[in-house]
Amino acid sequence: MSKFLRTSRLSYIFAAYFIAILCFFIFRVLNVLVFCFSTENLDVHLDWQMFKAFVVGWRFDTVISAYILALPLIFVAVGDVASIKNKIYYRVIHIFVCLCFSVSFFLCASDIPYFNYFFTRLNAMALTWIGSLDFVVNMIVQEPSYFIYLFLFLIFTAAYDWIMSKVYRKTLLSERTVASLTPTVIVSIVLVFLCFLGMRGRLALKSPIRVGTAYFSNNPFLNQIGLNPVFTFIKSVEEKNKEKNKKVSLIDLNTAMRIVAEELSIPVEEAKSSVHLAEGTNVVLIIMESMSADKVGYFNEESNLTPCLDGIIRQSLSYDNAYTAGIHTYNGVYSTLFSHPAILSQHSMNKVLIPTMDGLPNVLKDKGYQTLYFTTHDEQFDNIAGFLYANGIERIISQKDYPVSQVKSTLGVPDHVMYEKAIKILNSLSSDKPFFVCLMSSSDHGPYVLPEDIDFRPHSNGIKNQIVEYADWAIGRFMEDAKKTDWYNNTVFVFVADHGYAKPGSKYEMPLSYHHTPMLFFSPSQIKPESVGSFALQIDLGPTLLSMLFENYQNNTLGIDLKREKRPYAYFSADDKIGVLSENYFYVYHINGMENLYRLTDDNANNCIKEQKHLAGKMREYAFSMIQYSQYILEQKQKRKSFNIKRIE
DSSP, X not given: OHHHHHHOTTHHHHHHHHHHHHHHHHHHHHHHHHHHHHTTOOOOOOSHHHHHHHHHHHHHHHHHHHHHHHHHHHHHHHHHHTXXXXXXXXXXXXXXXXXXXXHXXXXXXXXXXXXXXXXXXXXXXXXXXXXXXXXXXXXXXXXXXXXXXXXXXXXXXXXXXXXHHHHHHHHTSSOOOOOOHHHHHHHHHHHHHHHHHHHHOOSOSSOOOOXXXXXXXXXHHHHHHTSOHHHHHHHHHHHHXXXXXXXXXXXXXXXXXXXXXXXXXXXGGGOSOSOOOOTTOEEEEEEETTOOGGGSTXXXXXXXXXXXXXXXXHTSEEEEEEEOSOSSHHHHHHHHHHOOOOOTTOOSSOOSSOOOOOSHHHHHHHTTOEXXXXXXXXXXXXGHHHHHHTXXXXXXXXXXXXXXXXXXXXXXXXXXXXXXXXXXXXXXXXXXXXXXXXXXXXXXXXXXXXXXXXXXXXXXXXXXXXXXXXXXXHHHHHHHHHHTSSSGGGEEEEEEESOOOXXXXXXXXXOGGGTEEOEEEEOTTTOOOEEEEEEEEGGGHHHHHHHHHOTTOOOXXXXXXXXXXXXXXXXXXXXXXXXXXXXXXXXXXXXXXXXXXXXXXXXXXXXXXTTTHHHHHHHHHHXXXXXXXXXXXXXXXXXXXXXXXXXXX
16 A cells, blocks of 8 residues: 555645644644633543543544545546646645645634634634624734734644645656556545545444534533534534524424413512612613623622622622523623523624514603613624614714724723713703613723723733723722712613623533623612522513513513513523523523533533433423524514514413
8 A cells, every 4th residue: 555655646635634634633732722721721631531522523623624635536536547647737636725724724723712712613603793894803903812823823824835735746746657547446436435434424324423423521621622613614604504594493383472471471469560760760771791790709709800890789689690691792782672582693683674672772762761872892893783773772872982092992992981971971961851871891802901091900810800800990980970970869770791701611511601690770769789599581681670660561572570570490592502591400402403401419510301301391492482482573573563472461
């Protein structure tokens, strides 16, 4: 065989495969190191499970390599059999191979920060913001750490091209005596068969390799690190573009309607909210970027980053077991304001035909409120402006409204600058009408920019902790400024996060820290401090607040009034997964059909779905019904049909 390879141009294919596998291996090692050390996650050990994850990774790397090398293999084999010596013929083959693998390495380099942030491998969701490409490019350019990965990609590409050029000259361009026809044909057929097998990734006839093939343990990190980001990206784009995936089909619609009607039933004797706000009470809603409950000292005794927020929570009506709808900012804005869940990977607000919602801005505007939305950056990002203007927001204050000198990054101005602007504008509003204002912070999101021209001084180490301290300081400063205004005593302040973050060392493939966040209502003169431990969802914020403001409020959303209703489960989405929480269990559904049920009290994430099939079924049915029904409602609204949610009262 070695003699054959010395005389056959097919040796180019062998070399291309092994060099590519080595490059993919190095990227995987770097991904492990970056994740472990940048998040200070030292719970990952170099044991046999890590070895197995890398073996699985080799299988996925082989799949990608086989797909890339399939055509070059055929053309090189034909060249050997037909004794083709044309240099242009082989030059085209070489360029194709180098170009395809260079693109693959770019995806691998991009996957490292993507995985580190979202705790999921690169997928089609990375294309969500393609319509705001300049915004995303600026955000990447202005985060210094991303240059490391760009440099990594350039170094890899340059080194790969240099090595492959040497291989190309020694194999495809060299004048060599081609082996006899028969062994050349036989070897070529064998290699084509092996290439096909490599593309399938498995010997089993029933199914080729799938994302689920990588899941072999109870450790979500090890399960994911074996995946190749090129594979996950291509497969997710493939799935996203399939007709059946454009709309979710989780459960029969009639079943969903029945379950929603039953679950959203309201006992007659408890039909009134126990908290009543004075007529004309102003509303200031602050959506805090990435403020996971795990960052907040009130919830996590090990954290001392949020003294201001901790103090506010202790004086508030606080829902301590609250969960956000998704893992993206657009999920947080949409679900908070309009009380509908995230529908897997669907973009909630980036729609050509914008539905008219029944949410906080719409209801409050109809009730005579002045409605405003503040953001630190470009209002067009994620189609925020278009969606909000179509749904009750009268005025949006964004990056265009600040001096250029105050804009520090693609995320616009720092939080405290936005809060200062808000105080001035709210002071200037007409006192004849109450106001509703939503402020969306952004400093706790890369690129992280810590302002230097203020009297804030962090005490923690690391920019990510320091930026949490800053975000908390900015909130505290805003509240102190608000106390000096004429409208403070007649205002309810509401706090929630858009989403949390992927805390290092999560036991589950859906980190609960990405969804568990603060949710509180603060009005010292009208709301008594109270800590509530029952489930609360981000989508429940609107109906709960509106029932406090208006005695006869008719809820027409999928949220509930938390002062008179309780949820049996909490549910949320993370692109390709749905999570459902009960008091003792956590159910996770993957869109590829895989499902797990974890007992929360277990030290390890052991799948106990076989022992608790009935419970898993009820949890799945609950979440599926809510999400399916939400999609149906939105379809009706996009058709401009009036729609009322059926409830049993």
